[in-house]
Structures are given as structure tokens and as C-alpha cells.
Amino acid sequence: MTEFKQVATLDDVAPGTMYRVELDGKRILLANADGTIYACDEMCTHEDFSLALGALQGDCLKCSLHGSRFDLKTGRPLDEPADEDLAVYPVKVEGNKIFVALD
């Protein structure tokens, strides 16, 4: 069963910004793409590098180490060198609260 847990509030993730949280020992990155909140693994699938240091470009997150962009809706890499999907997680927003489900 999908279990949503509160990880942050909307005040933590202004539009166009990202915010790191930990959920059940996992490092998750929240991204606010023009008002839509996405959740994904913090680390790039290409190398062990934090995507929190990357840049949000619309619904995409660009890794600042080698420039691969990931589609935040699907986790798919849009450019080389990354060729593995980024794990993305369902997000629910209720009032000011942001919930993420890991499974």
C-alpha cells in the first residue's frame, strides 16, 4: 500500500527552487517547477553527484557535473552521459504540507 509521509511544507520549496529531505533514510530532492512539486532521488544516476547542485529547467533537472537533464515526471535522462532513469516518487500536497510516498 502506498504510504505518504509529510516531508516538508510549501514554504521550504519556493517556485524554481529545490529542497533536500530525508525519508526513511533515503535522500530525496523536492523540486518546485512553477508550482508543481516533484520528488526524486538526490543523487545523479551517472555518478555519485548531488542533483541539488544542479539547475531546474521547467520540468527538467539538469545535473551540473556533466550536464544530463532528467525529466522530473518520468525520471528519464534526456541527454548523455546519464543513461539510467532517476527514481521519482509520487507527491501529494495538502494545504501547505508536502507528502511523498517511497513505494
Ligand code: FES
Ligand atoms: S554525474 Fe550527473 S551527468 Fe554525470
